Amino acid sequence: MIEITANIKAEVKEVVYQFFAEQCEVDVSKINDRTNIISDLEGDSLMFLELIEIFKKKYNLNIELKTVGKYVLKHPVETIGQLIDTQLLMIQYENKITEMD
């Protein structure tokens, strides 16, 4: 389990913002935590999966998509802020993320 520090929070936010700015070809200043991933940015599941892979690699996480799917089923991710929170929980709890309910 990784302790989430202010640095990790800032890093995750930076990666997520930059990722969507690049993938969706929008200026990063147009993205905020309330930005809707689908209706505002036209994001898709491939982007979500790529981000999971980026953080898996970056933090050497042991987490399966099945587990992420189970968590997201109960905690839908619609906005950038919700996505950042989910990524932080994945980093902190990895495959135990579903036990956090």
Next chain:
Amino acid sequence: MNEILGCGIDIEELTRFEKHLPVQADIPGFFHLVCSDAEINCNLDILPHLTFPIGFSCKEACFKAFGVSWTNSRISWKDIEIFFNNKHDLREYSIRLNGYAL
């Protein structure tokens, strides 16, 4: 009698998969996230630069045919396996459903 339960269509840009494509036998983590070991072993030998993206797209289409996505159902990516059987014709593939996709 066979019954059509749904119809799903998906389109993906091949270029978006370029950075995830296998280099020889080295499979990037992305495809380990969405493909089972059996799929990887089968499709690695058949034009992987096409079978992996097409397989991903087929899985997406299956989710749509079920009327769900991986984030709002219990079906996971590995519950839908795509196996290509013929390197001369990528239209020949089989779909194996497992787990919650059954």
